[in-house]
Amino acid sequence: xxxxxxxxxxxxxxxxxxxxxxxxxxxxxxxxxxxxxxxxxxxxxxxxxxxxxxxxxxxxxxxxxxxxxxxxxxxxxxxxxxxxxxxxxxxxxxxxxxxxxxxxxxxxxxxxxxxxxxxxxxxxxxxxxxxxxxxxxxxxxxxxxxxxxxxxxxxxxxxxxxxxxxxxxxxxxxxxxxxxxxxxxxxxxxxxxxxxxxxxxxxxxxxxxxxxxxxxxxxxxxxxxxxxxxxxxxxxxxxxxxxxxxxxxxxxxxxxxxxxxxxxxxxxxxxxxxxxxxxxxxxxxxxxxxxxxxxxxxxxxxxxxxxxxxxxxxxxxxxxxxxxxxxxxxxxxxxxxxxxxxxxxxxxxxxxxxxxxxxxxxxxxxx
Amino acid sequence: xxxxxxxxxxxxxxxxxxxxxxxxxxxxxxxxxxxxxxxxxxxxxxxxxxxxxxxxxxxxxxxxxxxxxxxxxxxxxxxxxxxxxxxxxxxxxxxxxx
Ligand SMILES: Cc1cc2nc3c(=O)[nH]c(=O)nc-3n(C[C@H](O)[C@H](O)[C@H](O)COP(=O)(O)OP(=O)(O)OC[C@H]3O[C@@H](n4cnc5c(N)ncnc54)[C@H](O)[C@@H]3O)c2cc1C
Numbered sequence: 001x002x003x004x005x006x007x008x009x010x011x012x013x014x015x016x017x018x019x020x021x022x023x024x025x026x027x028x029x030x031x032x033x034x035x036x037x038x039x040x041x042x043x044x045x046x047x048x049x050x051x052x053x054x055x056x057x058x059x060x061x062x063x064x065x066x067x068x069x070x071x072x073x074x075x076x077x078x079x080x081x082x083x084x085x086x087x088x089x090x091x092x093x094x095x096x097x098x099x100x101x102x103x104x105x106x107x108x109x110x111x112x113x114x115x116x117x118x119x120x121x122x123x124x125x126x127x128x129x130x131x132x133x134x135x136x137x138x139x140x141x142x143x144x145x146x147x148x149x150x151x152x153x154x155x156x157x158x159x160x161x162x163x164x165x166x167x168x169x170x171x172x173x174x175x176x177x178x179x180x181x182x183x184x185x186x187x188x189x190x191x192x193x194x195x196x197x198x199x200x201x202x203x204x205x206x207x208x209x210x211x212x213x214x215x216x217x218x219x220x221x222x223x224x225x226x227x228x229x230x231x232x233x234x235x236x237x238x239x240x241x242x243x244x245x246x247x248x249x250x251x252x253x254x255x256x257x258x259x260x261x262x263x264x265x266x267x268x269x270x271x272x273x274x275x276x277x278x279x280x281x282x283x284x285x286x287x288x289x290x291x292x293x294x295x296x297x298x299x300x301x302x303x304x305x306x307x308x309x310x311x312x313x314x315x316x317x318x319x320x321x322x323x324x325x326x327x328x329x330x331x332x333x334x335x336x337x338x339x340x341x342x343x344x345x346x347x348x349x350x351x352x353x354x355x356x357x358x359x360x361x362x363x364x365x366x367x
Numbered sequence: 368x369x370x371x372x373x374x375x376x377x378x379x380x381x382x383x384x385x386x387x388x389x390x391x392x393x394x395x396x397x398x399x400x401x402x403x404x405x406x407x408x409x410x411x412x413x414x415x416x417x418x419x420x421x422x423x424x425x426x427x428x429x430x431x432x433x434x435x436x437x438x439x440x441x442x443x444x445x446x447x448x449x450x451x452x453x454x455x456x457x458x459x460x461x462x463x464x465x
Contacts (some may be wrong), residue, residue, distance in 0.1 A: 086434045120414065210437045213417035221418070288426060290419050349415055356393040 001030045002103035003058075007065050014066035014321040016022035017186040021179055023068060028147075031069070031102070032279035036062075037076040038100025041084065047347050056229040060280075063230030064237035067332035068186035070230040074223055075143050079152045080107035081222035082163070086206045095150070095165070107168075108223070109139035109150030109192055110216055117345055119212055124194065126204075127161050133204060135166055135197040146177050152205075153194065154216050160208035164199060172197040183328075183335035223288055224297040224340045228280050231300035231336050234329045235273040238304075241326055242266060257296040259324035262314060269307045276303035291353040298346035304333035304362045305329030383428070383449040390423055391445060402446040407439065417442075424448060430455040 001009075009027070017023055031037060040055045041047020050058075055077070062070035080099050083092055099102040115121040124137025137155055151166045151173075169245070178189040205215045243266055244255040256262050276299050283296035283356065284288070308330040312319035319326045337343050384402055391400050395411040406412050407426045414419070419441060430452055443450040 086437070088434060165433060177461055206437050209439050213414035214421065217414055217418040237378060288422055290415065294415075352394075352396075352416075355396065356390075 003034055006030050006034065007061055009228060010065035010069050015070060015328060017066060018328050019081060021185050022188060023072070023186050027323060028072065037102040038080065039073065040077065040100035041096055041100040045075040045100055046093060047100040052287040055226065056280055056284045059226045060233035060236065063233030063263065066186065067230060067325065068184050071143050071184055071187050073316060074226040075108055076106050077226055078108050078219040078223045079330060082205065082219040083153060084217050085218045085314060105144060105147050107142045107145045107151045108219055109151040110154040111140050111141050112137065112237055118172060119154060119162065119216065122154050124153065126155045126157045129200050132198045133164060133165060133201055135194045135199060138191065138193045140191045141178065141189050142192050143184065144188040145175060145192050146188040151192060152219060154211055157208045160206050161211040163205045163211035165203045165205065166194060166197055166199055170197050170199065178252040183332035195250050197349065220340055221293055225293050225337055226240055227340050228283065228293065228297040228300040231282050231304035231333065232277045234304040234333050235276055235307040238308045238329050239269045239273050242269065242311040245318065255256065256314065265310050269310050272303040272307055276300040291350065292347050294349050296342060298343060298350065300334040302335070302343065304338050308333045383452055386427065386446055387445045387448055400445060403444050405443045407443050424452065428452045
């Protein structure tokens with residue numbers, strides 16, 4: 001199936017997937033068969049080797065149909081990016097081809113009961129025993145954790161934070177499905193417990209002390225990038241749905257769009273949507289800049305949340321109905337303002353960047 | 368721009384350290400760090416900034432930070448980053464900018 005066909009099916013069926021709380025297995029297979037789980041993985045590791053713009057446009061297209069489908073690409077990409085950047089050559093060769101093809105599905109396991117925004121507070125323990133590492137802890141809210149073959153786990157050695165890969169079929173891994181959350185309902189969420197799980201030392205990524213800032217940091221940067229573009233897709237789709245409804249819906253003898261306030265609302269939605277897209281394009285063209293991606297994700301999540309809220313408003317009861325696409329986008333968009341760095345946390349980081357940029361005016365790469 | 372060009376043009380230790388000093392001064396809100404101050408130990412670096420340091424060093428000094436280089440001893444002070452950068456420039460592989 002070509003991408004166009006996949007997107008058409010997703011548009012038609014996303015409401016059902018949301019209701020039953022799962023993506024159909026053959027849809028996941030189609031995504032993998034199209035190579036979309038390794039879109040930006042270099043071809044020497046079995047990926048499509050596409051650039052940041054192409055990955056972004058893919059996520060916008062998927063996000064405009066179904067956020068859970070877009071999340072599939074996000075999660076796989078996060079773990080792949082961490083491996084590509086901070087894996088040894090042996091680790092990259094061992095894992096990346098299987099992740100890029102979808103032969104193995106990944107989960108990103110950072111959040112815990114006592115560590116959400118403040119990931120440095122994770123309590124999951126890594127204990128070295130001979131050539132092995134013993135992993136003990138409980139992770140919450142793992143997107144596609146229900147189907148993951150391998151988890152990228154953030155935890156702590158006695159002397160510093162680390163990140164390791166834990167295969168789901170190891171003894172002591174327990175996966176409990178999570179249902180009924182506000183958004184990303186087809187996202188296969190799970191809470192995952194690691195009870196004295198033994199993994200070989202070669203499953204550790206980078207040395208202690210760099211698990212959060214670098215390994216998980218790179219994964220989160222990649223996640224923010226694809227979430228941002230997915231939010232552009234949400235906003236664009238909600239704007240289109242609202243404009244179409246306003247142009248055709250008649251109350252008495254008046255079409256909705258004849259009301260100036262409705263046109264003004266659509267105008268605001270358009271500006272927010274296009275602003276978000278422009279910031280995402282800028283982040284794609286300067287992919288090495290963490291602050292640009294934080295800014296793009298913040299702006300795009302807000303645009304998706306505002307535009308979807310307005311879309312529900314313009315559609316009225318039709319936007320509140322069971323199965324209404326704008327209602328699903330409204331729920332999903334709210335989640336995007338919380339994951340990969342909540343709005344407030346992003347604002348502080350962007351503010352710090354503003355100070356830095358001011359003081360470093362004139363710095364240029366030495367090319 | 369002039370200071371930036373100076374770092375690559377003459378490649379002196381002072382220039383690298385001066386450039387890093389400016390980065391950390393701005394990144395830490397004007398903490399005025401000395402070359403041997405350990406900003407990690409001082410709690411001045413959050414995880415987002417730690418990754419930005421890598422991106423900054425790679426971009427401005429045109430070196431590649433590999434996973435083997437992830438040793439706090441390469442990054443904990445301005446003097447150590449400068450030594451790390453000089454080592455990369457000297458090792459040929461990463462290529463010192465012309
Ligand atoms: C649908 C869904 C999917 C998820 N998937 C994953 C996954 O795959 N892997 C994973 O590890 N986690 C996942 N998460 C968890 C997610 O990353 C966390 O919810 C997020 O990091 C926020 O943490 P928290 O929920 O503990 O909120 P808290 O950290 O308790 O924060 C709650 C609110 O307080 C405010 N706040 C918090 N800290 C600050 C601060 N420093 N300054 C200002 N305001 C602040 C913000 O408004 C924030 O929204 C998922 C969550 C959801 C809802």
